[in-house]
Amino acid sequence: MLGGVFHAAVLFLVAAGLQLVFGVQKILNLACGSFYALGAYAGVSAVSFTLAAGAPPAVFPAVLVGAGLALALVGPVVERLLRTIYDRDESFQLLLTFALVLMFEDVIRFVWGSAPHQLGNVYLVYGQLRVGGLVIPVYNLVVIAAAGVIAALMGGMLTRTRFGRIVRATAENRRMAEALGVDVSRVYVRVFTLGVALGTVGGALVIPATAAVNEMGIDLIVEAFAVVVIGGLGSMRGAVAGALIVGIMRAVAVATYPEVEMLAIYVVVIAVLVLRPAGLFAKAAA
Numbered sequence: 001m002l003g004g005v006f007h008a009a010v011l012f013l014v015a016a017g018l019q020l021v022f023g024v025q026k027i028l029n030l031a032c033g034s035f036y037a038l039g040a041y042a043g044v045s046a047v048s049f050t051l052a053a054g055a056p057p058a059v060f061p062a063v064l065v066g067a068g069l070a071l072a073l074v075g076p077v078v079e080r081l082l083r084t085i086y087d088r089d090e091s092f093q094l095l096l097t098f099a100l101v102l103m104f105e106d107v108i109r110f111v112w113g114s115a116p117h118q119l120g121n122v123y124l125v126y127g128q129l130r131v132g133g134l135v136i137p138v139y140n141l142v143v144i145a146a147a148g149v150i151a152a153l154m155g156g157m158l159t160r161t162r163f164g165r166i167v168r169a170t171a172e173n174r175r176m177a178e179a180l181g182v183d184v185s186r187v188y189v190r191v192f193t194l195g196v197a198l199g200t201v202g203g204a205l206v207i208p209a210t211a212a213v214n215e216m217g218i219d220l221i222v223e224a225f226a227v228v229v230i231g232g233l234g235s236m237r238g239a240v241a242g243a244l245i246v247g248i249m250r251a252v253a254v255a256t257y258p259e260v261e262m263l264a265i266y267v268v269v270i271a272v273l274v275l276r277p278a279g280l281f282a283k284a285a286a
Contacts, residue, residue, distance in 0.1 A: 001248060001251065001252075002134075002136055002140060003140070003251045004244075004247040004248035004249070004250060004251030004252065005140075005144055005244070005247060005248065006140040006143055006144060006209070006247075007247040007250060007251065008243040008244045008246065008247025008248065009143050009144045009146070009147035009148075009243075009247075010143065010147070010202045010203075010205060010206045011202075011220075011223055011224065011227060011243040011246060011247055012147055012151065012202075012227075012239055012240060012243035012244075013147060013150065013198045013199065013201060013202030013205075014032055014033070014035075014036050014198065014199045014202045014203075014220060014224050015224045015227040015228060015231070015239040015242065015243055016150075016151070016154065016195075016198050016236060016239045017032055017035070017194070017195035017196065017197070017198035017199045017202075018032045018195065018199075018224055018225075018228060018239075019228060019231075019233070019234055019235060019236055019238070019239045020191060020194060020195045020198070020236075021191060021192055021195040022228075022233055022234055023171045023233075023234035023235075024167055024170055024171045024187070024188070024191045025082075025086065025188055025191060025192065026086070027082060027085075027086070027093050027097070028090060028093050028094055028097070029093075029097050029195070030094060030097040030098045030100070030101055030221055031078065031097045031098075031100040031101055031104065032195070032199050032220075032221065032224055033101060033199075033216075033217035033218055033219070033220040033221035033224065034100060034101050034104035034105070034217045035071070035074075035104075035196050035199030035200050035203065035217075036199045036200070036202055036203035036216070036217055036220045037104070037105075037108060037203060037212070037214070037216050037217035037220070038071050038074070038104065038107075038108065038200055038203065038217075039067070039068045039071055039199060039200030039201060039202060039203025039204040039207075040203035040204060040206065040207045040210075040212040040216060041108055041111070041112050041117060041203075041212045042067040042068065042070070042071050042200065042203075042204060043063075043064045043067050043068065043203065043204030043205070043207040043208075043212075044112075044117045044118070044119060044207055044212050045067070045112075046063050046064065046066065046067035046204075047060055047063055047064065047067075047119055047122060047207075047208070048119070050063050051122075057122070057125040057126065060122060060125070060208070061142055061146065061205070064201075064204040064205050064207070064208075065146070065201055065204065065205070067200075067204045068197065068200035068201030068202070068203065068204035068205070069197055069200070069201060071196070071197075071200040072193050072194075072196045072197035072200060074196060075189070075192050075193030075194075075195070075196035075197070076189050076192075076193055078100065078192070078196070079188060079189050079192040079193070081096075081100075082096065082097075082192070083185075083188075086188075101217060101218065101221070104217070105214055105215075105217070108214055109214060112212070114214055116211040116212060116213045117211065117212040118207075118210070118211040118212065119207060119208050122208045123137065123139055123208040123209050124137060124139075125139075126138035126139050126142065129141070137209075139208055139209065140209075143205050143206070143209075146205060147205075150198070150201070151236075151240065154236065155236070158236070163190070166182055166187060167187060167191060169182070170182060170184055170187050171234070203216075222262075223246055223250075223265070226242070226246050226265050226266075226268075226269050227239060227242035227243050227245075227246050228242065228279075229242075229269050229272060229273065229279060230242035230245055230246065230268060230269060230272050230279060230280060231243075231279050231280055231281055232278055232279025232280060232281040233278075233279065235279065235281040237281045238279050238280060238281035241280055241281060242279075242280070245268060246265055246268075249264045249265055249268060250264070250265060252264075253265075
């Protein structure tokens with residue numbers, strides 16, 4: 001269960017970026033998985049450099065978050081490209097963002113090569129916590145706490161700040177927001193960059209627990225869209241609920257019957273599509 005919550009914490013960050021971009025810009029962004037993969041590879045490089053410099057393990061989470069945030073600089077560049085399809089059919093959005101997935105895979109091969117990258121025993125440098133018969137890696141708790149803090153900060157930003165009110169107004173009615181003097185283009189750049197940052201930070205935080213491989217972005221896209229379908233497009237509460245459902249279902253399947261790992265997730269997705277097509281948390285309820 002705790003392994004499932006750990007996976008859900010990372011999955012939430014990517015899905016939250018996907019939800020945010022769709023909610024405001026109405027873009028189905030398949031490239032969210034590529035941002036996750038870029039964050040993972042950047043995390044490997046940043047921590048490896050930090051280790052070589054002799055830094056203490058206590059700084060690793062901050063280094064990983066910093067590496068993810070630094071890569072958010074690709075957000076404005078990609079958003080500029082996506083401006084050409086804002087008012088086009090969804091098929092154009094899917095084709096262009098999938099093309100970005102393929103391009104980013106080549107970028108990763110060019111910069112980091114095709115071999116997997118990992119950080120060795122960094123995952124266990126924080127030790128393990130024993131609770132009864134359970135042994136819990138402390139790093140899992142660090143990532144879960146980080147995701148919780150990020151979720152709380154995002155909720156506060158969207159509900160209590162001027163920028164958050166502008167974002168919600170733009171998501172609700174773009175033309176009215178423009179008529180009231182909102183610079184929608186600037187809002188789009190900031191929102192998309194924030195979505196990219198969530199994905200890259202998620203990828204960076206997960207890397208001590210796994211290896212960075214070139215295909216990890218595509219694998220993550222499947223799970224992120226499962227979260228969106230379960231939770232409901234454009235809903236942040238849906239992203240939290242969907243990530244927990246997918247993460248825990250995956251962990252339970254792996255622990256009990258690994259052959260049905262992905263099937264278990266798809267069964268939940270199909271059930272939600274049949275019983276509640278808009279998702280557990282429709283946008284109107286967000």
